[in-house]
Structures are given as C-alpha cells and as structure tokens.
Amino acid sequence: MFAKLHRKSLPLSLGLLLAGLSTGAIAANATPAVDAGAVAASQPVQVTLFLKLRNEAALEDYIKQTVTPGSAHYHQFLTTSQFAQQYGASNDAISRVQSYLQQQGLNSQVLPSHLAIRTSGTTAQLNALFSTSLHSYVSREDGRRFHKPASQPQVPSTIADVVDVVSGLNNEREYRSHRTSAPAFTAFNGQHPNIQPLAAGSTGSNSNPTASGIPGQYTVGDVANFYDINPLYDRGVLGKGSTIAIVTLSNFYPSDATTYWSDIGLQTKSNRITQVHVDGGGAIDGGSGETSIDVEQSGGVAPYANIIVYDAPNGTGNGYVDAFAQAVSDNVADSISTSWGSPEIYNFAALNINGASDTDTTDVGDLRAFHSIFLEAAVQGQSLFAAAGDSGAYDTARGLPTGSAVGDFSAPLTVDSPASDPFITAAGGTTTPFKYAFGTGPTESITQESVWGWDYLQNYFNTYIGPNVVNLFSNGGGGGVSVYWHTPFYQQFTNGIRTSEPNQSLVYNDPVAGLTTDLILPSHFHGRNVPDISLNADPFTGYVFVSTYDGGLNSGEGGTSFVAPQLNGITALLRQSTGHRIGLWNPQVYAIQNIFGYGWFTPFHSIRAGDNWFYYGKPHYNQGAGIGSLDVANLDMFLQSGF
Structure with a gap:
C-alpha cells in the first residue's frame, strides 16, 4: 500500500525518558525568564x-435554540453580517x-x-x-x-x-501540536516489539478497502471500520457540498495530503485544498507535519469535501486567535478543527503579570477572545473541534520539566485550551484493542476500547524489565475539569461530571529561592469537564501519515491531533447527509446520551476501561474519554430524525 513512500525510522534506546514527545515547541508562561x-x-x-x-446572554440562548428541536430558531443559523448587526x-x-x-x-x-x-x-x-x-x-x-x-x-x-x-x-506562549510518536524501542535480547491487532474496534466492521488493519499503521479506512462510517460511504455520502477548515500554526506541503490519499487507494475530489495565510502565515517547520495530519485525516474521512487551511505564525501572541477569527468571520467552512493548544492555566494573571497573587486566576490571556469567536461560530452553525491534549490529566507536564529536582515543576491536574471552552467540542483519545509484547516479556492485551494512558505500558515495563527504567508519565488523552469555565448547561444533568480536585498547585523548584508557588488552583470548582468525544489516539494503535518535513511516510503516530480532524471530517459527512450544517455538537450529543444512554442503536460506545493517569474509564461520562466513542451511522440516524 505504501510502496511509493519512504518510511521514516525512529530508533530510541530503552531507558530514555519518553514522556511528552512533541513536534510543537512550548514556552510556558510559568517558565522563569530573565x-x-x-x-x-x-x-x-x-x-x-x-x-x-452585545447581548451575550441572548446570543447564548439563540445558540441553544439552533440545536434544540422544536425551538423557534432550530437550524436558523446566522450569516456573518447578521451576527455583526445583532451581537x-x-x-x-x-x-x-x-x-x-x-x-x-x-x-x-x-x-x-x-x-x-x-x-x-x-x-x-x-x-x-x-x-x-x-x-x-x-x-x-x-x-x-x-x-x-x-x-x-x-x-x-x-x-x-x-x-x-x-x-x-x-x-x-508558543502553542504546541497535540501529536505524539510511539517510542520505537531497539531490540531487546534480540527481539523487537510485537504489536498485533486484537479486534476491529468498536463496531467489528472490516469492510473498508483503504484500511490496513495494522496497529500503528492505521489509515482513515480503519477509522471508518472502527466507528461505523462505512454505511454512509455506501450511500454515497462522501462530504460533497461540505467545506472543512483547519486552523493551524505551521505551513505545510499540500502534496503530502494528496500523496497520502493516493497511496492508501482513496479516491478524492481534485483541487480541493485552499490555503489562507493569516498574519503572514505559518512557517514550514517542526509543526508542518501536524498540518499535514489535519488535512490528511479530515479530508480522508470526507474525501469529497473542500478544505481551507488557515495558517498563522506561532509565538506572535495573536496569530492563533487571528486565524480562528478569520476562519469564523469568513464563514465558508461548515466545520473547523485545530490540533494546537496550551494549558488553560497559562492564561491566568498569576502566571502573566508581575506581582499578581498566586491565587489570581483572572483571565488576562486569550480565553475570552477564543470564547467570543466560538460563540460566533456556533450561532453561524459552524461545528468546532479542538484536540484535548496528550498529557493525560496533567496538561502542564508535557511542556515543563516535571519532578522534584532543582529546575523542575510540580504537575497539577490541568486541562488544555482552547479545548476547555464550552463552545468547542473537545476531542479526547482512546486505545483500540490490540496485543503487545516487548523483548522477553509475555504478551498482554487491551481487550476493549479504553481510555488512552500509557500507564498500562509503564506497569508492563516496571514488571518485566525493571522499575524506573522507562518513564512514560504522563502520555495519554487530555481530560479533567476547567478551573475557569463553569459547567455548561449541556453537562448539568450528565452522570459523571466532577468538580476540580483540591490541593492542586503549580510549584517551581527555583535554584535560588527554593520551592516557589506560581499558582494555587481553585478547589471544588464547578467547571466545564473535558473531553466530550474520544476516538483512537494511542500511537501504539496509531496511524501512518505523510509529511515531507518529517521525511515522508511516518508510522506509529497518534495523539488527539488525529481525533479533532477526524471529527471534522465526520461532520462534513453529516452535513451532506442531513442537508444542513450541524452546528455546535455538544448540546446535541449530550442530550442524546443523557436520554438514550448506551446500546446497539445509540451513537455512543461507553469507555469503561483504562485511565489517563488520574481519571478512569466508567460506564458513563468520564474525564478520560468523555461520553465515549462514536457510532457514526447511528449518530447520522439521530440527526436525520431531527432529534
């Protein structure tokens, strides 16, 4: 399938610190500076x-009505000019x-x-x-x-x-892409890691001809198999008439996407990619592979949808919000996704303003700017998706040196922004069933779709290789409780919603001053819970993608940066199938889950196993996987019925 492509080799020695591998740079607001x-x-x-x-409360009420069957303004989405005139x-x-x-x-x-x-x-x-x-x-x-x-x-x-x-x-701040590589361990006692599929995923379908069926080399065809998308393809629903937008912070080579689609044997619409360079555009740099992933995944799930890529420079202060504002104001795209983010707490005054109290969680960053943009998108019927992060329940740990040594930070329970905003759908991560063995260790299995967190591998290595030889903390699907945004209306009656944990602080071990508390997080805060929806994101059950910057074909890639564009592509299919924009997902999917629960006819699979280093899978909403993974054919049925 991939004969035309050069496969990149990623050798890593056993014993390296493997947590937090990322192609996106991050400069934390908490990092000491001169x-x-x-x-x-x-x-x-x-x-x-x-x-x-203007009239923000009325705007939020109108948004609710656009996605509530029977309401006066159900599916009456506004144009950009109407939004400008009214709000x-x-x-x-x-x-x-x-x-x-x-x-x-x-x-x-x-x-x-x-x-x-x-x-x-x-x-x-x-x-x-x-x-x-x-x-x-x-x-x-x-x-x-x-x-x-x-x-x-x-x-x-x-x-x-x-x-x-x-x-x-x-x-x-430099935002980071939520992309993670599987550690490619060198031979152990003459043996290489043995990774094999255990099951086809959530639905057991194996009918998509572009699927590889191989963990770590999955394609968009495998996504279709896992999450019951094939019935839409069988009806000719391929995203025709839909437009997808990607908001990103690196430029890319559009030929990467066409090469990927061609080499997995996927027929797509030609000349479908348009680039919009905001504030001068992003660079071809270490984040370019992320942009390639976003386009390949979203456009692969919806092969006949148009794609607009809004790229802006990273680390300019306003590039990210400008790119989002442009994509929403243009109002051409029916759905928009992003795979970049940073810890929500980096916006707080305590980490930004000299002399601010360490309990000051006032927003002095871009949380409010993103929120206004997302409200506009929702009332215009544009569905938004953001990767929830790849550092499990400890979002700051992926970008900061974490531990107890001098120069290290503590690892408080935190969530990622902009995914934590209540008017965007936070895309979480799971591990699909597979079996694995390393070196002389025995074969073990993940037998059901589970919350993605690499402590299952950590336990394996600790048991069969030795404690503290490998450190995988805290790779996993981002999730937890916002300490800025209050619990939104659509989560008010959802079983499993939690408040923030007590005794959470960001502490720096300063080489001169010793332990310094940069921020004390609010305890028992009734905050927005993330993620909302999760799909396969574990690099060990991950994907192939093509990136010229990264050397061609890459395998063993994952992260919630795959899930956000996949949901974007799924929305393009639903847009064609229903004949209208879908709008903000969250009120709709939570209402369906709250009323109908889980079962063979519902759109959701509960994620009952695994954890993201703190939050565990449960037979209801959980902060590791949200309300669960999707059955897209069933979701399409519910949306077509006007629920």
Missing part, C-alpha cells in the same frame, strides 16, 4: 483588539475605536463580524496607548527571547467600555 530590558522603541508590534459582544460591536463603537487609534497614528482593520480590530505600530506607540512598557525576556529554560508588558496594560478609558481583550502584547 528581564533583558525594554524593547526598542522602533520595533513593530501587531495587536488585535477583541471587542465586547457584534455597534458601528458607533467601532468608529470610536478606529478614531482613537487614528489619533495615535495607528491604522486599523475591522473584521466583517465586528468582533475584532487589527492594528500595528511601534513599541513606543503601543506603550503609550496601553500605559505599559514592553520588555524583552530570555527564557532560562531554552534561551528563547520574547516580549511582554512589564506591568499590567491599561486599555484607554475612552474605549475601555468597548474593548474586551488586547491580544499580541505578550508573545511568550
């Missing part, structure tokens, strides 16, 4: 002013902001949604505008330079009643 002084006054800086919504900033408010910026010598560009205004100027101009001083910092962790305000920025009183968030003054 103040290198004020940024040069003439240095250009671009920022985006996100404007306050975006008023013309007077926009004129006031633009006039004020012009007085400061700054030009401006308004999004058609009236949700944001982009502007740029010199450091001196923006320092004066926001009554702060941008300083350059050098990370002690990796030497990366970035800038951020040395003091809390102040929105001018003239426009403070209009501006909600200023994004771009701080470019400390």
Whole structure:
C-alpha cells in the first residue's frame, strides 16, 4: 500500500525518558525568564483588539435554540453580517475605536463580524496607548527571547467600555501540536516489539478497502471500520457540498495530503485544498507535519469535501486567535478543527503579570477572545473541534520539566485550551484493542476500547524489565475539569461530571529561592469537564501519515491531533447527509446520551476501561474519554430524525 513512500525510522534506546514527545515547541508562561530590558522603541508590534459582544446572554440562548428541536430558531443559523448587526460591536463603537487609534497614528482593520480590530505600530506607540512598557525576556529554560508588558496594560478609558481583550502584547506562549510518536524501542535480547491487532474496534466492521488493519499503521479506512462510517460511504455520502477548515500554526506541503490519499487507494475530489495565510502565515517547520495530519485525516474521512487551511505564525501572541477569527468571520467552512493548544492555566494573571497573587486566576490571556469567536461560530452553525491534549490529566507536564529536582515543576491536574471552552467540542483519545509484547516479556492485551494512558505500558515495563527504567508519565488523552469555565448547561444533568480536585498547585523548584508557588488552583470548582468525544489516539494503535518535513511516510503516530480532524471530517459527512450544517455538537450529543444512554442503536460506545493517569474509564461520562466513542451511522440516524 505504501510502496511509493519512504518510511521514516525512529530508533530510541530503552531507558530514555519518553514522556511528552512533541513536534510543537512550548514556552510556558510559568517558565522563569530573565528581564533583558525594554524593547526598542522602533520595533513593530501587531495587536488585535477583541471587542465586547452585545447581548451575550441572548446570543447564548439563540445558540441553544439552533440545536434544540422544536425551538423557534432550530437550524436558523446566522450569516456573518447578521451576527455583526445583532451581537457584534455597534458601528458607533467601532468608529470610536478606529478614531482613537487614528489619533495615535495607528491604522486599523475591522473584521466583517465586528468582533475584532487589527492594528500595528511601534513599541513606543503601543506603550503609550496601553500605559505599559514592553520588555524583552530570555527564557532560562531554552534561551528563547520574547516580549511582554512589564506591568499590567491599561486599555484607554475612552474605549475601555468597548474593548474586551488586547491580544499580541505578550508573545511568550508558543502553542504546541497535540501529536505524539510511539517510542520505537531497539531490540531487546534480540527481539523487537510485537504489536498485533486484537479486534476491529468498536463496531467489528472490516469492510473498508483503504484500511490496513495494522496497529500503528492505521489509515482513515480503519477509522471508518472502527466507528461505523462505512454505511454512509455506501450511500454515497462522501462530504460533497461540505467545506472543512483547519486552523493551524505551521505551513505545510499540500502534496503530502494528496500523496497520502493516493497511496492508501482513496479516491478524492481534485483541487480541493485552499490555503489562507493569516498574519503572514505559518512557517514550514517542526509543526508542518501536524498540518499535514489535519488535512490528511479530515479530508480522508470526507474525501469529497473542500478544505481551507488557515495558517498563522506561532509565538506572535495573536496569530492563533487571528486565524480562528478569520476562519469564523469568513464563514465558508461548515466545520473547523485545530490540533494546537496550551494549558488553560497559562492564561491566568498569576502566571502573566508581575506581582499578581498566586491565587489570581483572572483571565488576562486569550480565553475570552477564543470564547467570543466560538460563540460566533456556533450561532453561524459552524461545528468546532479542538484536540484535548496528550498529557493525560496533567496538561502542564508535557511542556515543563516535571519532578522534584532543582529546575523542575510540580504537575497539577490541568486541562488544555482552547479545548476547555464550552463552545468547542473537545476531542479526547482512546486505545483500540490490540496485543503487545516487548523483548522477553509475555504478551498482554487491551481487550476493549479504553481510555488512552500509557500507564498500562509503564506497569508492563516496571514488571518485566525493571522499575524506573522507562518513564512514560504522563502520555495519554487530555481530560479533567476547567478551573475557569463553569459547567455548561449541556453537562448539568450528565452522570459523571466532577468538580476540580483540591490541593492542586503549580510549584517551581527555583535554584535560588527554593520551592516557589506560581499558582494555587481553585478547589471544588464547578467547571466545564473535558473531553466530550474520544476516538483512537494511542500511537501504539496509531496511524501512518505523510509529511515531507518529517521525511515522508511516518508510522506509529497518534495523539488527539488525529481525533479533532477526524471529527471534522465526520461532520462534513453529516452535513451532506442531513442537508444542513450541524452546528455546535455538544448540546446535541449530550442530550442524546443523557436520554438514550448506551446500546446497539445509540451513537455512543461507553469507555469503561483504562485511565489517563488520574481519571478512569466508567460506564458513563468520564474525564478520560468523555461520553465515549462514536457510532457514526447511528449518530447520522439521530440527526436525520431531527432529534
């Protein structure tokens, strides 16, 4: 099947620290940094002013109605101009902001949604505008330079009643892609790892001709087998008339996707990929493989859907929110996915503002900006998906040195953003059934689809090779409880919803000051629970993909970055089948699960086994796999019936 492609070799020695392998760089807001002084006054800086919504409560109510059968506005999605007129900033408010910026010598560009205004100027101009001083910092962790305000920025009183968030003054954060590789252990006593399929997955179907049937080399055809997508293909439902969007932070080679589809024998629509470079676009870099994955998976699940790739630069402060805002304001795509994120807590004042209290969980980052964008998408009927993360229940552990040594951080229970927002569907990860053996150890099996967490491998190595030889903490499907977003309406009556755990803190072992508490997380907070829906993401039961940047064909790849685009592609199929946009998934899928539970005719398979290092699989909602994995044919049946 893959004869035309070069297979990349990934040798790793047994005994290496294998946790947290990622192609996306991450600079944590909590990482200690050295103040290198004020940024040069003439240095250009671009920022985006996100404007306050009008009638936000009414907007949320309208969104509920669009996905609630029998409501007055069921499936009456708005256009971008209708959103701007009813919920975006008023013309007077926009004129006031633009006039004020012009007085400061700054030009401006308004999004058609009236949700944001982009502007740029010199450091001196923006320092004066926001009554702060941008300083350059050098990370002690990796030497990366970035800038951020040395003091809390102040929105001018003239426009403070209009501006909600200023994004771009701080470019400390680099989002990471939620892609993980299976550790390719070298031979042990002359033997190589033995990985074999145990079952076809959730439904037992094996009818898709593009499937490989081999764990670690699965294709989109295997996804169709696992999650009962084939009945839609048999009816000619291939995503025709649907448009998928990918929001990403790296540019890519579109030929990677066409090569992947061709080499698995998948017939697709030609000339289907359009690229939109936001804020100058992303680079061809270590994240390019992520973009390739997103396009290959979403466009492979829905082979006749159109695809728009919105790429923006990483580490600019406002690139990510700008790309999302553009994709939603354009309102061409019926569904949008992203596979990038960072810990939710990195937005909090305690980790961003000099002198802030270690209990200050005020949002000074982009959580509010993302939220406004996602509300617009929901009312326009655009379905959104975000990877929930690959660090299990401990989202910060994947990007920070974690342990008890000098220079290490603690590992509090945390979730990933933007997946934690209540108006996006958080894509979690499972392990599909397979059997495995390493070296001289015995063969063991995962006998049912389980929450993805590599402690099952950790236990194997500890038992048969020796304790502490391999450290796999905390690779697994992201999940837990938000400590910023409250429990949304659609989770209020869901069995298994939890509050945040007590005694969770982000502590740094400073080489000079000793143990330093950077943030104390709220206890027993009634927060939004993630993930929502999960599909196979474990690299040991993972996938092949093609990335020129990564050397061609890669196998043994996984992470929730595969699940988000797969759900995106599934939505394109549902869009064609039902004849309309699907809208925000969450209220619909939770209502179906709450009423009908699990069974042969329902759209969901409960994930009762496995764990993500803290939260365990259960016969109901759990923070490892959400409400479970999908039976897509059954979900299509429910949506067609107008439930």
